[in-house]
Amino acid sequence: MKKICIILLFIISQLVHSQVKKLYSPLENAEQKIDSLLSVAQKENKFVLIQIGGNWCQWCLRFHQLIKETPEIQNIINKNFLVYNLNYSKENKNEELLTKYEFPQRFGFPVFVILNQNGVKIHTQQSDYLENGENGYNIERVKNFLEQWSPIMLDSKTYQK
Numbered sequence: 001m002k003k004i005c006i007i008l009l010f011i012i013s014q015l016v017h018s019q020v021k022k023l024y025s026p027l028e029n030a031e032q033k034i035d036s037l038l039s040v041a042q043k044e045n046k047f048v049l050i051q052i053g054g055n056w057c058q059w060c061l062r063f064h065q066l067i068k069e070t071p072e073i074q075n076i077i078n079k080n081f082l083v084y085n086l087n088y089s090k091e092n093k094n095e096e097l098l099t100k101y102e103f104p105q106r107f108g109f110p111v112f113v114i115l116n117q118n119g120v121k122i123h124t125q126q127s128d129y130l131e132n133g134e135n136g137y138n139i140e141r142v143k144n145f146l147e148q149w150s151p152i153m154l155d156s157k158t159y160q161k
Contacts, residue, residue, distance in 0.1 A: 022055045023064055026091035030084075034097075034115070037082045042117045047151055049081040052098070053110035054089040059127060060110040066137050073142055080150040081114075114149050123149050 037048050053060030064085070067073055077083060086094055088105060098104060104111040107126035114123040125145055132138040152158055 023061060024053065024055050024085050024087040024089070026087045026089050028087065030086050030094050030097055034084055034086075034119075037084055038115065038117065038119050041082050041115075044082075045117065045151055046079075047081050047117065047122070047149070048115040048119075049077070049083045049146075050086050050101075050113040050115065051083065051110050052086045052088055052094075052104055052113065054087055056089060057109045059131070060085075062136050063110055063127065063130075066139070066142065070139060073139065073146065076143060076146045076150070080146065080152075086113075112145075116154070117151075122154065125149075 034048065034050070040046075041048050051060065051063065055061075067077060067083075086097065088094060088098070088109065101113050101121050102124070104113050104124045107124065108128070110127050112123075112125040112127065113121055114125070116122050127137075130137050130141045130145060132141075147153065
């Protein structure tokens with residue numbers, strides 16, 4: 001009876017785990033998705049923030065959780081960015097896109113790439129500068145990163161008298 005209960009618990013946990021929406025999708029056509037986001041970004045005067053990583057990456061999941069749970073960061077993102085989670089895993093490394101974006105994986109995961117409305121890469125950010133030791137991410141550093149690379153900060157009109 002004990003063996004049957006353990007087997008049933010294992011099967012149930014696997015079913016539940018498979019039903020949870022994953023942050024990263026290895027099967028998604030990433031280039032097509034990014035092109036679609038760029039069309040929206042042009043209309044809304046936003047940039048595209050690409051978070052590169054995988055469902056296997058604890059720090060990737062932590063960053064996503066930080067965004068969801070921190071209203072200040074969520075507001076900055078909603079105002080300035082469209083976010084895409086670009087998969088990097090053994091199932092799909094998205095090598096063509098990573099080559100196009102000049103090999104951001106060299107910085108580890110997650111790594112962030114910001115594209116302007118025209119799809120031009122304007123910044124690559126390694127995540128360790130945004131971390132707060134083993135405790136997660138430093139909210140002020142994340143806010144600063146997002147604000148400094150927002151469309152308004154890169155608009156020459158912002159600096160004219």
